[in-house]
Amino acid sequence: MLHATGTLCSIDVGERSSVTESIDEELEAFVGGRGVATKLAHDRIPFDADPYGPENRFYLSAGPLQQSQMSFTGRMNCTALSPLTDGVASANAGGYLSRNFVDTGHSAVELVGESDELLAVHVTDEGVEFEAVPELEEATVTEVTAAMNDRHGLEAENLATIGPAGENGVRFACVMTYDSRAFGRGGLGAVMGAKNVKCISFQGDSAPDLEMPADAEEIHSTVHREAATSDDMMRRQGTSSSVEFVNDNFSFPTRYFSEQSFEDIDQIHGDAIEEKKYTKASCSVCAFACKLPTKDEERGVETEGPELETVYSLGSNCGVGDIVDLMKSNELCDQYGMDTISAGVTVAAYLAANDEFGNAELVHDLLEKIAFREDEGDQLAEGVARIHDDLGVENFTVKGMEFAAHDGRALHGQGLSYAVANRGGDHMYSTTLGDEYGGEIDPQGTAGKAGLVIENENRNAFRDCGIICQFGVGRAVEGERFELLFDADYDDLLEVGSRVVELERHFRNQRGYDAAEDRLPYDLPDLESSIEEYYELRGWNDDGTVPTDALESEATAD
Structure with a gap:
């Protein structure tokens, strides 16, 4: 299976130090992006960590397709223990950061600890530098870009930045790149702010070697042409x-x-x-x-x-x-x-x-x-x-996250997906709304929809490992193209996504959450039985927790 091949750069902002580590096993099992970051977060963040504390860890990560020239791949992933949902949460953003990121030679970058002064962290293929920037306290995103450009010639496309909201611990603060593209949901900007990091820059010329599958180049060209026309x-x-x-x-x-x-x-x-x-x-x-x-x-x-x-x-x-x-x-x-x-x-x-x-x-x-x-x-x-x-x-809200626009009171399958999603009221977690808007299924009722919610969750989790934009999934990249791009059977790709979802759920379980939080602020037909069916199809316990032996068997398989 195609997977990213770069290293992990672990940066301790309190000690002003960094170390480069191999994460080959994690990349082979989880491909890249959200999957690798979730695995690292699950294994490295203490289950009792404070989202605002130094023990929380903040990840930026790319997938293998960020080393391609295919349309719909200009995205990156961000992961941390969320101050909003109190679980491991991921968001991804478009723009132009991803290819500058992989040019450093890394597939993932991790921030640990907590700085005693406001920092800009500069990551290149030659190492990591720390710059004290107290004068940028509560600066807006574009003010930070202007300062980094004046001092270092860095552009908006090199930067991941927080604004005043991140510094002030707003629970829904986001991380911005290219000035207007957001790692939006889950308050991950507040995690970066708690570490006292105002911005992270990426530049280099050392993208890791990656051998694409034989048919990939033709698919890249076809997808690009279809996007353009x-x-x-x-x-x-x-x-x-x-x-x-x-x-x-x-x-x-x-x-x-x-x-x-x-x-x-x-x-x-x-x-x-x-x-x-x-x-x-x-x-x-x-x-x-x-x-x-x-x-x-x-x-x-x-x-x-x-x-x-x-x-x-x-x-x-x-x-x-x-x-x-x-x-x-x-x-x-x-x-x-x-x-x-x-x-x-x-x-x-x-x-x-x-x-x-x-x-x-x-x-x-x-x-x-x-x-x-x-x-x-x-x-x-x-x-x-x-x-x-x-x-x-x-x-x-569900699990502390405010609802997206696609109202579960009208789209009952989407309502079910909100209830069970590890991110709560986020429409991108399962996107069952697309099946209901498109008429593939009746929007009314939740009965019989648990399997579809699971398939969509798994597909979307893998999409975020790749990483492919949601707008490309269903328009240009689906089914056989997925298989050819990643050199694997579609069911195997879905299995990778399933393991990502399961790790997110297990982390929440270890923080004391179970089926009691899989709830909506309104009633839907057959919701309780549909949630129970969801657990059964996932192979989880009746209380919405992941069986310990399930994770142990996956670890053995990996």
């Missing part, structure tokens, strides 16, 4: 191209989940966003070019996006129907380094508690206060699960 609406409008369809035909959460469609959707849907788009943009070597650089010269707002999830979280769910106001919210989150989904849902909860839906000026004010933990922003920085009682609103 596709007439998919997403090439013009990104994920916002689906906003109107979801709002009109299914459910688009509005005013903190109190309604399920938004009357001003035509002001903030894909066409409205495309009107503000002023050029094309892409990720590294990708011809699909689905990104959305937008600006409004009259009001002086320039950003990238908003994508569908931001249209929901900071638009309809906040009752905001002005596209430029929404662009401004998007830009604030990027500059301060916050997940737009969790930030928007948390702000919407505050608006619900104070009868302030539609107040865009207040939304912008709250986003700034959250990033700096000022006034009511200090409370909101904790996220909905920890403050909903104080606000007097319902807890629309």
